Structure formats: C-alpha cells, structure tokens
Amino acid sequence: MKAPLKRSNAPIFWALFGAGGMLSALIGPMLVFITGLALPLGLLLPADTMSYPKMLAFAQNFIGKGFIFAVIALFLWHAAHRIFHSLHDIGIHAGTGAKLLCYGSALLGTLIAAYALLAIGF
Template sequence: MQSNYHVDRTPARSDEPIWWSLFGAGGTWFAMITPITVLVLGVLVPLGVIDADALSYDRVVAFATTWIGALFIIATLALPMWHAMHRVHHGLHDLQCHVGLAGKVVCYFIAALISILAIIFVFMLH
C-alpha cells in the first residue's frame, strides 16, 4: 500500500532552533529566577527581612564584577528580552500582521541590542 504522504529528504535549513532555544532559555529564566530576584529586591529588603547593608553599593559592585555576578546580570537582562521579542514576532503573525523578514530582523535586533548593552554595562564595571 502506497502512502499519500511525501517526506522531504532534503529539507531547507531553518534558523528557528536558535530563536526557540533563546526563547526557551529566556522563558525559563523569567519564570524561575526573576520572581526570586523581585521577592528579594522588591519585598524582603524594603520590609527589613534582609538587611539593606547586605545589598550596599560596594557589595553589589563586588558581586557584579565576579564572573558569576556578570553572567547573572547579563542573563537577567538579555534572556527575558529574547523570550519577549520571540513572542512579539510570533504574536504579530498570530494577529495576522505579517511583517515578514523585516519584523523578524527588528525583533531580534532589539533583543541582540539589549544583550550587547548588558555585556557592555557589565564590562564597564570592571
């Protein structure tokens, strides 16, 4: 019995796995790390549960200038932006606003720009 389904033996290469991996990493970071950061910086410190001196300028700069601190700051700024811009790009398509390649370039350019600015910011601290 012959199937009516055709399997493309030479599919065109796609860049979607790159964007989906950044989308997934950004969504995971935003869902798991951002709430803890907001809880600590936006609730526990102002309420006095955590001593404000623990987050003094000198201590924060000392943390930010370590490699783990630098990666934390870059990831906190860059990954959720990749997630958001991927959502915007595909959300426009879902809303029947077909912006084509230009929309894709603009969305991912914004995410890349924020990522580069985060890296520059961290290196300016050194």
C-alpha cells in the same frame, strides 16, 4: 534539481526562547520581588543588600557577571521571540521588519549588557 535545503535559524531563537522562559519561570517572580518590591520598600532583606559596594563586587565577580548577563539577555530573547510570534494573533503581519525589530532589540540589549559588564571590570 532543487537547491539543498537551507538550514533554518529557527532552532537558535527557539532555544533562547526556551532557556529564557525556563530561567524566568524558575526565579523570575522572586527576582522581581527582591529588586522591585522588597528592597525599595525596605521589607525582609537588609537595607544595604543592593548598596553600591556590594553590587559592584557582585558584578565584578565571574559568577555574578554570568548571572546578571544570563538573566538580562535570556529574559530579553525569551520576550522578543514570544512577542514576535504573537504579532500575527493581534493582526500584525510578522514580516522581516518585525523580526528585525524584535530580535534586534534583544540583540541590542544583550550587547549593552555585555558592554556594561566589561566596563565594570573584573
């Protein structure tokens, strides 16, 4: 008798990949433009858009917290999954070590984000 099939954990990683891919496809370009180009270069938006009081208030708000957490965590899980599955294409054997490194860094980033959001308070 064969042992019953073990349930795969792949759907979890795939779902995170899909959610992160969708979120980054929908708002990624504008987010990069706002935080990385418009505000540092003083284009378009008010100069104090990301000032400390405003960002603190945003990060203390429940919706703001959820948004920040979703963006950082899902972007990380999306990228980790995609990079992990591309390793084979560039001639690197994607074994357990590579898996731990890819998903491990996404998990670490997620935990740091959660810690920082809790430290910022409500």
